[in-house]
Amino acid sequence: MTDQPTAGNPPSVTAVIKFLKAAGFQHSRYTEAMRDDSGSGAKARSYSGGQVVVHWNEGDYDYRKRMGQLGITEPRDMPQHPDARTYAQEYAEALAPRYTVEISNGTDVYVTARETLPARPPGVPRAVSVRKALKAADVQHESVSAVDQPDHTRVAIRDEIALGPVRDALTAEGWIFEEFETLQHYGIKITGSTPDRPARLRKLRARREARAIELAGRAAVAKVEEGIRQTKAAEFLAAAAAEEVPQPQEPASAPEGLEVPLDQDKPVPYAYSPSGVRYEPGMRATLRTRDGFWAHGVVEAVYLAAHTRAPHMRFMADAYQVAPRRRAPKYMDNKPGKRGPAPAHTTPWEIPLDNKDLSPERFA
Structure with missing residues (x-):
């Protein structure tokens, strides 16, 4: 059944701005205007008679950028922004269903309460x-x-x-x-x-249920595979603790047939990280450094560290690139920088395999 018409609420600055933001328009924020374009957007203020006036505000960042593009040095010579009138029309169009609107001077939208709101037709979703x-x-x-x-x-x-x-x-x-x-x-x-919406919904639900079953199956398989990797890593660590890890064919730190003393690193042909990743000499790895870079390089050796016998690896970085942020701000690209050669003074990295910033080589 169609909703009955009702009287509109009187506007307020908070309600108008909240609605415009939800409707997809940017809100003008003066505190950020000096360093980016977030200062440009909808601005509202109270006016006499219970009215609210809305207009598009050009922030300082956009203003100075436009001034430079036009080659103007004096603010008094700056023309009105060419989009200001279009923004006013768009604000008025969005606000009109819930408020009475009137555009003045082409750029100011005066908002007042509507005597009657339009009725909501049946079938319109919330x-x-x-x-x-x-x-x-x-x-x-x-x-x-x-x-x-x-x-x-x-x-x-x-x-x-x-x-x-x-x-x-x-x-x-x-x-x-x-x-x-x-x-x-x-x-x-x-x-x-x-x-035919009921029939469409039945078909849509059936498709989503099938998709959910498929994803659940994939998750189960991934869980089993992860369990296998964890088991391999645990078995390796247990063997390492019992000194049962096979020696490389040409151990560098001890003569044939002699055990490596506990105060020396013990080379091994391979080792597993706690997450089940196998590392061995010759493969390529990536380390996320603390200063925000990805260091890429070839693994030179895998060994059990002296005393602790925890698996480590040594690799020489031959390429660097800016790493993407772990959590990028909303609406911002989060892509790594361009890969470049490592500095000439780079020294080998000695990294424990349980380092969470260590992984097989990343490509992005």
Whole structure:
């Protein structure tokens, strides 16, 4: 049944900005404007008569960049930003279903309460349902947001790569939608549901259940394989503790037939890390250094350390590259730097195999 029309709420600066952010628009933040473009975005202020005024604010970073591109030295000579009017129109379009809006001077949007909100048609999903559907479809949640409008649900997609998966997910759910574009994101308005939505949902659930069974099977196989690797590593460590690890054919630290003293390293042909990775001379390895680099090189030797008999390896780095951050900020690329040769003064690395930053050679 169609929802009955109701009166709109009076606007506030907090409510307006919160809605615009959920609708995909950037909020102007002065504290960051000097070093990046996050200072540019929607800015709201209270006005007389219970109104809120919204306009697009150009941050200092973008302002000075534009000034340099135009070759202007005096701020009084700067023209208005060419996108300011377009932003005002986009803000007005997004706010109109829930507030009364009026554009003044082409750039200021005056927002007041609506006497009557538009009725919500039947079949329009709530934003929380849309978010759940997108999550179930494995759509990138960082680049997609959804917000309720009185007569539809608005979805904002900030990454073009996610646009196709969002379309597919909404179509599979049986929702009717239309697309549009803004200066900052792609938009979708969900306005209803298809008549065959129940049948679509049954098919979608069956497909997801089959996928869940397949993933569970893969996880079980991976768990068994990991158990095998752990067992091999434990067996090796136990043999090493009992001095049963076979000696290399040409031990460098002791004559034929003599044991290596406990105060000397004991060479071995191979060794396992606690995670089950086998390391041996000749293979290539990568170490993530504390200063944020990947060091790549050939393993020169594997040995049991003096006294502790813990497995170690020695390798000489022949290549370096900037390592990606362990946790990158949202919406930021997290790719490693370009690989380059190691410095001439590089010395061999002596690394215990239980070092969590050690791995077979990484390629990215």
